[in-house]
Amino acid sequence: xxxxxxxxxxxxxxxxxxxxxxxxxxxxxxxxxNPSSAHAYGGRAREAVEQARSDxxxxxxxxxxxxxxxxxxxxANNLAIRxxxxxxxxxxxxxxxxxxxxxxxxxxxxxxxxxxxxxxxVDGGGRARLDELDRAATPLAALxxxxxxxxETGVLQPVREAAGFARRAGAYIHTDAAQSVGKVPVDxxxxxxDLLSIAGHKLYAPKGVGALYVRRGIAIEPLVLGAGHERGxxxxxxxxxxxxxxxxxxxxxxxxxxxxxxxxxxxxxxxxEHLAREVPGIALNGHVDGRLPNTLNVRFPKVSASVxxxxxxxxxxxxxxxxxEGAETxxxxxxxxxxxxxxxxxxxxxxLGRATTRDMVDRAAEALVRAWRRLGxx
Numbered sequence: 146x147x148x149x150x151x152x153x154x155x156x157x158x159x160x161x162x163x164x165x166x167x168x169x170x171x172x173x174x175x176x177x178x179n180p181s182s183a184h185a186y187g188g189r190a191r192e193a194v195e196q197a198r199s200d201x202x203x204x205x206x207x208x209x210x211x212x213x214x215x216x217x218x219x220x221a222n223n224l225a226i227r228x229x230x231x232x233x234x235x236x237x238x239x240x241x242x243x244x245x246x247x248x249x250x251x252x253x254x255x256x257x258x259x260x261x262x263x264x265x266x267v268d269g270g271g272r273a274r275l276d277e278l279d280r281a282a283t284p285l286a287a288l289x290x291x292x293x294x295x296x297e298t299g300v301l302q303p304v305r306e307a308a309g310f311a312r313r314a315g316a317y318i319h320t321d322a323a324q325s326v327g328k329v330p331v332d333x334x335x336x337x338x339d340l341l342s343i344a345g346h347k348l349y350a351p352k353g354v355g356a357l358y359v360r361r362g363i364a365i366e367p368l369v370l371g372a373g374h375e376r377g378x379x380x381x382x383x384x385x386x387x388x389x390x391x392x393x394x395x396x397x398x399x400x401x402x403x404x405x406x407x408x409x410x411x412x413x414x415x416x417x418e419h420l421a422r423e424v425p426g427i428a429l430n431g432h433v434d435g436r437l438p439n440t441l442n443v444r445f446p447k448v449s450a451s452v453x454x455x456x457x458x459x460x461x462x463x464x465x466x467x468x469x470e471g472a473e474t475x476x477x478x479x480x481x482x483x484x485x486x487x488x489x490x491x492x493x494x495x496x497l498g499r500a501t502t503r504d505m506v507d508r509a510a511e512a513l514v515r516a517w518r519r520l521g522x523x
Contacts, residue, residue: 180385240264278303298431299436340360445492
């Protein structure tokens with residue numbers, strides 16, 4: 146075994162690309178000015194921030210002035226959801242049962258404040274039900290918030306259709322695209338969304354930086370108060386080096402999007418074929434085709450995923466369950482898809498990335514098969 150395991154947890158976080166590190170270093174060393182300062186040091190930092198804003202905007206097909214930098218996807222989601230709610234006379238939010246906690250918890254907080262929350266169910270493949278979305282988006286709704294792709298299963302959600310329902314109701318539409326941006330084409334005009342969240346560390350930029358697309362003309366309330374940074378929506382001196390990193394990562398993602406998507410989807414198919422051939426009864430979680438190209442979520446029969454991964458130190462991946470005081474709890478996303486809890490706890494999320502090779506995929510599959518057989522399934 147190599148000194149480090151095969152990394153198959155890219156939906157949790159991605160490593161910094163060397164080009165991203167190289168782009169950031171000057172802004173950690175000599176170009177340390179405050180972007181708000183009028184002198185040359187500030188000007189250099191300000192130019193870098195604005196170039197990054199343009200690069201992020203180009204990746205999702207919007208205007209640079211519609212990008213607000215944040216500390217990450219969680220802040221972007223909170224700013225979108227709570228920012229809309231603070232400005233609206235309506236008191237209803239439409240969402241789904243499979244959202245990331247960065248969306249679900251701001252929505253839960255609004256529910257505690259008296260808001261009515263409509264949580265739309267998903268089908269057996271993990272996709273939000275269009276009929277329920279249609280019914281839920283009433284003229285009482287202030288916002289429809291639906292993730293672009295699920296972080297566990299990789300299933301792509303019907304954002305464009307949800308936007309149509311929101312438009313009919315006169316509501317805003319927000320999508321958490323943290324897992325999608327940089328992996329699949331994301332075009333805010335085609336999606337017809339008002340707000341879209343980005344997390345830098347999901348596309349080979351640093352942790353602690355992200356962005357929120359705010360369609361021109363949309364008024365939202367800031368979460369924190371201060372000076373006029375980021376159009377007054379995110380006060381506080383900008384994290385220049387990390388913003389530069391996000392801009393560089395966005396530029397690289399745009400350049401390589403099509404080619405890398407094809408490459409990684411072939412590796413994912415190879416991994417699934419190997420596992421399906423060697424593990425009788427293994428099952429795929431989520432729709433077969435409508436998913437991120439890098440994401441494979443599978444459930445192994447008659448074994449706990451956490452036990453399986455503990456027996457497979459050759460790989461780094463995520464279990465689809467959580468362990469609390471010795472008891473294992475199945476993923477809420479998988480339960481929402483109708484998968485029985487006893488089966489769901491055998492689910493493993495394997496997510497590939499830019500550095501993943503055929504050899505890595507083969508070694509990971511062999512290690513998982515060996516461990517599964519060793520654990521003694523009937």
